[in-house]
Amino acid sequence: MTTIPKISLGKNGPIVSKLGIGCMRMSSTWGGPVNDETESVATIQMALDNGINFLNTGDFYGSGHNELLVGKAVKGRRDDAFISVKFGAIFDNGHLLGLDLRPIAIRNFINYSLVRLGIDTIDLYQPCRLDNSVPLEDVIGTVADLIKEGKVRYLGVSEITAGQLRQANSVHPIAALEIGYSLADRQIEADLLPTAKELGIVVVAFANTAEGLLTGELKAPLPANDYRHHFSRFQGENLVRNLEKVELVKRLANEKGITPTQLAIAWVNAQGDHIMPLVSMSRRSRLPENIQAMTIEFTAEELAVLNAHFSPGAILGSTYLQR
Numbered sequence: 001m002t003t004i005p006k007i008s009l010g011k012n013g014p015i016v017s018k019l020g021i022g023c024m025r026m027s028s029t030w031g032g033p034v035n036d037e038t039e040s041v042a043t044i045q046m047a048l049d050n051g052i053n054f055l056n057t058g059d060f061y062g063s064g065h066n067e068l069l070v071g072k073a074v075k076g077r078r079d080d081a082f083i084s085v086k087f088g089a090i091f092d093n094g095h096l097l098g099l100d101l102r103p104i105a106i107r108n109f110i111n112y113s114l115v116r117l118g119i120d121t122i123d124l125y126q127p128c129r130l131d132n133s134v135p136l137e138d139v140i141g142t143v144a145d146l147i148k149e150g151k152v153r154y155l156g157v158s159e160i161t162a163g164q165l166r167q168a169n170s171v172h173p174i175a176a177l178e179i180g181y182s183l184a185d186r187q188i189e190a191d192l193l194p195t196a197k198e199l200g201i202v203v204v205a206f207a208n209t210a211e212g213l214l215t216g217e218l219k220a221p222l223p224a225n226d227y228r229h230h231f232s233r234f235q236g237e238n239l240v241r242n243l244e245k246v247e248l249v250k251r252l253a254n255e256k257g258i259t260p261t262q263l264a265i266a267w268v269n270a271q272g273d274h275i276m277p278l279v280s281m282s283r284r285s286r287l288p289e290n291i292q293a294m295t296i297e298f299t300a301e302e303l304a305v306l307n308a309h310f311s312p313g314a315i316l317g318s319t320y321l322q323r
Contacts (some may be wrong), residue, residue: 004051005294007276010175011200013154014123016082018269019294020054021047022206022280026069027062028094034062035282037069043284044073048080050291056178056204056278058086058128059113067116075118084124084204085113086158086178101127101134103142110151124176126156130164137171144172156204162195169199176202178278183249183267183310184210184242185319190312197274206278209264211319213242216250216260233317241316248309258296262289266296267306 007018026040044055055074057066067085074081087109090097113122125146127139146152154175157168168174177196179188185207196203209215211228220239228234233242246260253263268277279290298306 004291007202007273009124009154009202010173013175013202014082016054016276017052018276019052019291020056020084020204020276020278021052022278023055023057023066023070023282024061025280026282027066034065039284040069040282041073043282043287044070045077046284046287048074048077050287052291053080053082054084054204054276054278055081056084056086056206058089059109059116060087060089060091060128063091064112064116067113071116071118078119082123083117083119084126084156084176084178085117085122086126086128087113088127088129099127099129099131099133101130101139103134103138106139106142107146110146114151121151121153123153124156125152125154126158126176126178129159130157136164136167140168140171147172162191165192165195165199165201169201174199174201176204176276178204178206180207181205181268181271181275182208182210182214182264183306184213184315186310186312193271197272201274203272203275204278205268205275206280208268208277208279209261210315213315214246214249214260214264216246216253218243218246231317231319233315233319235317238317245309245314248305252302252306256296258293259289262293262296265290265293266298267303269294269296270298270303 005018006015008015026035028034055070057070059067088099088101090100125143130136143152143155155172156176156178157174158178165177181188212218220243222228222234232238249260249263253260265277265279268275281290
């Protein structure tokens, strides 16, 4: 397979793969079915075999199931994996109840995570987002204390504003910012992306295909039980119009001899050396396609066409990324 490029997390941070694996969909987070666990573990191990070492999970993914699964996959090869864990979200039967970012809760969360993962130290630990229920300094300061205690190596943040990023980084150096980013979701380009670059913080970009919108496989209307019905982007005439926009992705991908999904990942990868596509996958068959996407290059004309066609606001309706 293709050699995976590397990236440094933050200033003088650890060297990790520039392609990360999002493990969330290997578990039932939104009340859906659980993927085949044996295949999921094999997918992680195959990724490690091919130099993809950045594994992203959360203590609330499948109520701990995801961490247990990642723990199985890295058992006996801890040094091959860089494990990123999100905390703070409280779920009940697949429904988000809110956040708990109290220092006492964070100290409780991490001990359960370490046991489920079967490790002594979490490489990157981050609140899943901030809601002003607890002072930012208390949240970041608690993780900073865990770093001093050896339970965490590096601090990350997720889904926050540019102002919050500056504030958090002033409390303790931030290694990585996890945020949704795709051709269809470019709102972070205005201030958050430039702020991260200025501060030397790597952007771990998830939802590269915009919840499947850019894969070229989506059709209107969605099945009745599809979770995306909750978001206006995927409803009624909005979805019809948005799928018309995606026809350009399908055409350009066909001309380049690649898949629309590969094009979507490659576009994110092309946005900068400080940006890591975080791609969800749970089957080994997906790995070659996603790894190959990291080698795809665009001409200046192709990028200009894509950027104009998918200018901010071109996709109608909102998604969970706009909160």
